[in-house]
Amino acid sequence: MRYARRTSARSFCLILVLALLATACGGTVTTAPPTEVRPEELTGSLTVLDWAGYDAPEFWTDFQQMYPKVDVNFEFGASDADIYAKMAAGDQADVFHPYTGWLQFYVDEGLVEEIDTSKLTNWDKVPEDFKKIGQIDAKQYFIPWDWGFSSVLYRTDQIPEGVDSWAALMDSKYEGHISMWDDGPGAVTVSSYIHGWDETQITDEQLAQIKDEWIAQRDLNLFYWAGQPELDESMASGDVWLGYAWQGSYATLLGQGVPVAYADPKEGRNSWVGVYGIRKDSPNYDLALKFLDAKLAEATGNNVVNIYYYGHANQDVMNGITDETLKQTFSIDDPDILGKTNFTPNLTAEQRDAWTKMWAEVKAAP
Amino acid sequence: MLDRRTTYWALYLPPLFWLGVFFLAPLALMAAFSLRADMSANLLQDWTPTLKQYADLFEAGTYWRLLAISVLMALIVAVIATLLAYPVAYFLAFRVGVRASFYLILLLVPFWTSYLLRVMAWKIMLGSNGVINSFLIYTGLTDEPLPALLYNRTAVVITLIYVWIPFAALPILAALQRIDPALFEAAADLGAAPARRFWRVTFPLSLPGVLAAFFLVFIPTVGEYVTPLLVGGSQGSMYGNIIQDFFSKAANWPLGSALSMIMLVVTMALVLVAMRFVDLRRLIE
Numbered sequence: 001m002r003y004a005r006r007t008s009a010r011s012f013c014l015i016l017v018l019a020l021l022a023t024a025c026g027g028t029v030t031t032a033p034p035t036e037v038r039p040e041e042l043t044g045s046l047t048v049l050d051w052a053g054y055d056a057p058e059f060w061t062d063f064q065q066m067y068p069k070v071d072v073n074f075e076f077g078a079s080d081a082d083i084y085a086k087m088a089a090g091d092q093a094d095v096f097h098p099y100t101g102w103l104q105f106y107v108d109e110g111l112v113e114e115i116d117t118s119k120l121t122n123w124d125k126v127p128e129d130f131k132k133i134g135q136i137d138a139k140q141y142f143i144p145w146d147w148g149f150s151s152v153l154y155r156t157d158q159i160p161e162g163v164d165s166w167a168a169l170m171d172s173k174y175e176g177h178i179s180m181w182d183d184g185p186g187a188v189t190v191s192s193y194i195h196g197w198d199e200t201q202i203t204d205e206q207l208a209q210i211k212d213e214w215i216a217q218r219d220l221n222l223f224y225w226a227g228q229p230e231l232d233e234s235m236a237s238g239d240v241w242l243g244y245a246w247q248g249s250y251a252t253l254l255g256q257g258v259p260v261a262y263a264d265p266k267e268g269r270n271s272w273v274g275v276y277g278i279r280k281d282s283p284n285y286d287l288a289l290k291f292l293d294a295k296l297a298e299a300t301g302n303n304v305v306n307i308y309y310y311g312h313a314n315q316d317v318m319n320g321i322t323d324e325t326l327k328q329t330f331s332i333d334d335p336d337i338l339g340k341t342n343f344t345p346n347l348t349a350e351q352r353d354a355w356t357k358m359w360a361e362v363k364a365a366p
Numbered sequence: 367m368l369d370r371r372t373t374y375w376a377l378y379l380p381p382l383f384w385l386g387v388f389f390l391a392p393l394a395l396m397a398a399f400s401l402r403a404d405m406s407a408n409l410l411q412d413w414t415p416t417l418k419q420y421a422d423l424f425e426a427g428t429y430w431r432l433l434a435i436s437v438l439m440a441l442i443v444a445v446i447a448t449l450l451a452y453p454v455a456y457f458l459a460f461r462v463g464v465r466a467s468f469y470l471i472l473l474l475v476p477f478w479t480s481y482l483l484r485v486m487a488w489k490i491m492l493g494s495n496g497v498i499n500s501f502l503i504y505t506g507l508t509d510e511p512l513p514a515l516l517y518n519r520t521a522v523v524i525t526l527i528y529v530w531i532p533f534a535a536l537p538i539l540a541a542l543q544r545i546d547p548a549l550f551e552a553a554a555d556l557g558a559a560p561a562r563r564f565w566r567v568t569f570p571l572s573l574p575g576v577l578a579a580f581f582l583v584f585i586p587t588v589g590e591y592v593t594p595l596l597v598g599g600s601q602g603s604m605y606g607n608i609i610q611d612f613f614s615k616a617a618n619w620p621l622g623s624a625l626s627m628i629m630l631v632v633t634m635a636l637v638l639v640a641m642r643f644v645d646l647r648r649l650i651e
Contacts, residue, residue, distance in 0.1 A: 081617035088405060088617075109406060176513055180600075183615065221600040223517050239494050349406060356616030357426070363603040363611070364432040 044287050045071035049083055049093035052076045058303040063294035070287065081356075087111050087279070094282040095291060097145075100133060100273045101185055104346040107136045112277040115140045119289050122296035125314045133273045133343065142275035143292050144313040146304050149331075149341065150186070150270040152263040153245035153253070155235065163263040166193045168242055170213065175220045179231055179243035182224035184359025185347060186244065187214050193267035193342065200345050207358055214362045224363075228252075235260065246272075251309035251329045262329070264340070271341045273313075400623035419624035429608060429625065433632060436605040439519065440587035443526045448579045450527070451534035455575075456568075458535070459542035470539075473532050481529070485596045488525045492516040492597065517599025525593050534579040541575025542568070581637065588633050589626075605629060 048055075055074035057064055063072070075093055077083030080102040087096055088109060098106065106112040117123045117140055123131075126144060134142035154163050158177070169178055169190060180187065191210040192199040202210070222240055225231040232249050234240040236258050243249075250262040263269075276295065278288045294300065301317035304310055309329055311318060321327055331337040347355070401415035423429055454473065462469045476484060491497045492515040499511040515521065545568065553563040591606030598604070609629070612622030 079614050081613075081615050084617045085405070085613075085619060105406075218600045223599040226595065237493070237495050349404065353404065353616070353618055353621075356611070356618060357422075357621070360608050360611050360616070361426060361428050363600075364428045364608055366428070366431060 039066045040068060042067050042287075043069045043071075044284060045073065046095065046284055046287050046291055047073045047075060047093045048291070049075045049077055049086060049091060049096040051097060052078075054097065056307075058307060059300060060291070060295060061303065062297035062300045063291050066294060067290065072291070092279070094279055094284045094288045095276055096279065097274060097276055098142075100275070100344040101347050102352075103134075103142060103275065103277075104136060105349050105352070106277060107141055108349065111280055112141050113280045113282065113285060115143055115278065115292070116289060117143075119286075120293045120296065122293055122314060125316050126296065127313075127315050129338070130273065130313050134275050136346070142277045143296065144273050144275050145295055146274040146308075147271060147311040147313065148309075149247045149262070150181075150244060150272060151247075151265060152242055153231075153235065153250050153260055154242035154263065155238070155240075156259045156261050158238070158241040162261065163242060164266055165263075166190050166265045166267050168263070169244060170194075170217045170220070172220055174241055176222055177239070177241035178217075178221045179223055179225050179234060179240045180214075180217070180221050181244040182226045184356040185352070187359055187362070188355045189270060189342075189344065190244065193265070193270070196267070199342075202351070202355075207354060211358045211362055214359075215365045218362060218365070247329050248309050251325060254325050254329070264331075268340045268342045269337075270344060271338075272344045274310075396623045396626055399619050400627050402620040402623075405617055405619060419620050420628075422621065423624055423628065429605070429628075432603070432608065433605045433629065435519075436588050436590075437632070437636065439523055439526075439604065440584050440590070443523055443530060443587050444580050444584035447527045447530040447534045447583050448538075448576060451531050451579060452538055452572075452576065454531065454535040455538035455542055458539050473535060476532060481592065482596075484529065485525055485593055488521070488528070488597055489516065492521055492524075516597055517602065519594075519598065519602050521597040521599075522594045522602050522604070525597050526587060526590065529593070530583045530587070534583050537578035537582060538572060538575040541572040541578075545571045581640075585633055585637065589629055 055076075060072065063070075075086075075091070077086060077096075080099050083096055083098055084102055084105065087093070087106065088111065115134070120143070123143075130144040130147070131140070133144050134140055136142075152163050152166060152168055154168070156162075159174070168174070169180060171178075180190075188202060188207070188210055189199055191197075191213060192202060192206075195206075197206060222234070223230075225234075225243065228246060228249055231240065231243050231245060232252050235243065235249070235253055236256060245262075247262060250260060253260045276292050278285060278292070282288055296314050298314060298317055298320075301312035301314040302320070304312045305317060305321060305326065306323075309326065311330060318330070318332070321330070321332060327333060400419055401417070402413055403416050403418050458466060458469055458473070489496070493499070494511040494513060494516070496515070498515060499508075502508045503511065549567050549571070550563060553567045558566065589606040589609070590604055591610045594602045594604045594607055595610075598607075605625070606629075609622050609625045612618045612625065616622075
């Protein structure tokens, strides 16, 4: 769930100080006990840097049952940028949870340890396509965990003609009833789909054009949503007719009986994947691996699907879905859906900086 | 018995420590970050200071305009909030008598709820299915909800004024309470009518409180970002939102720090200029 993208208000100065204090004080160093200890007797402590909400026991229930004596502590990041900034500032979390797009720099800056997949009992339940998402330079640095679509979500009562392209987000017909996600890389993704450009090879000229298009779009856009509930509320109330949306919004609104449909744009849907990484030099590497292995187990996976309506990397979990709304949400009955889907590629540090600057200039433009 | 020195340090050390660790140190860090070229490498390692971030900001240009708009919005908010807070403070100081503490609590009640909740309440007021629009449609004054109420800069200004009025009333109230009642009697004895008494005695003596209220509102409002985020819509961004974006959405602390430093300098410059025009010391004497 990405609810946590909502702004953590007025805490940025604090974060800066806390991040530095965390570095200065150093993390609690606990060595993993020898492996012959029975799981239920295993002790130790593990710190997880995650999104608010993911600390709920439902999202690590398998680990809790297998290793009841291990002390799991959670820290929170408010966004991918926030999590990255914390790790870069020397946060001592053993495990952290970034999303596709934001993986490359952890490897470039030496912040992430390679995953020893031979120690993961649930690894063979993860489809190859998902495994690849966690690989950088042919090494498995991350394990995929949760995933979902991004596409255009629209009210079928206001837009009976339907939506067949991402370009609907820029259609003046819907002036004042559009809501775009507040995210620079997300905006570049949408534009490159519309133009058929390779998202990984955006030139300066193309970026300048993208900026102009989103500045023009701003007059049609009601507000940029930062947290999923903002979008859900305004679509339910009828203020927003269409928006850039994760499928969690689709499932939520379907569940509320709001007349909505999730577009299958001709350019293809977007998909994002949440992954877990282990901090380089974490003294709790083995324990962290056990934690991630249990994260891939079925009971935890079912909770992700049933509570937050997101997909899980364990294919058995996805195959076991029977709920009609969920089936519709994941387009499970459409065998071609993943073929028509564009997975978010990894940003380089230069792209990240250029694209986020572009978006700030869109917002600051006259 | 504690000697004077010990008492002095016992009282001053905790706040000094607090300000040093949580105010001055972050400020110094921010200044240092603004001289970094990027976020690569360990943030605490040495780096070569560079003015790249400032150069980038000058090149982009567009942020200056936004800063000017934010200053203007803060000015409007501060003036109106102070004007509206004055009668509130006057009422509390001179009209409520023995029930003053009750009314003071009433004034402070909004602070017991979260800031976010109070701003969200304005969304409910101004929304297209909100209180105001529902009323207009119910009374037949309009057929369609007015779309212009929410998601623009006016909504941000209205909400901020509401949020600041109770804050602004407090320093004015303090100033009014400090006035010696004998002065009013003297003015009345000398034949001053109530209006004249107010403009010649009460108001000038309350000016330090009025100025304090104005700056209390103006300075934080220049960097405001929560309210525009919630009620400003796509076109209502303020300078503070851009700073917040560079920290929270872009992982670009150097650029965010440079933007913050510029805001700090501009705000301080504006306050200094204002101080030159209004000599605070003379007012207080």
